[in-house]
Amino acid sequence: MCESSAYMVTPEGETKIMDYVVDIVPNDDGSLTLSDLLGGTKIVEGRLKEVKLLAHKIIIEGNVV
Structure with a gap:
């Protein structure tokens, strides 16, 4: 399969935010939709x-967000 896991990196460390990600779309406001x-x-x-x-x-x- 081609799914990936998404992780958020902050100064406090790395946190998994979503499994089985198949699409990432950049939004006009600078955010990302997973x-x-x-x-x-x-x-x-x-x-x-x-x-x-x-x-x-x-x-x-x-x-x-």
């Missing part, structure tokens, strides 16, 4: 820092 395999969505404020394709890991720097 969608999972079952159609669930989450909007996060932050910037895409790194995508590790082989590790299925998405790293976002910022805060969850």
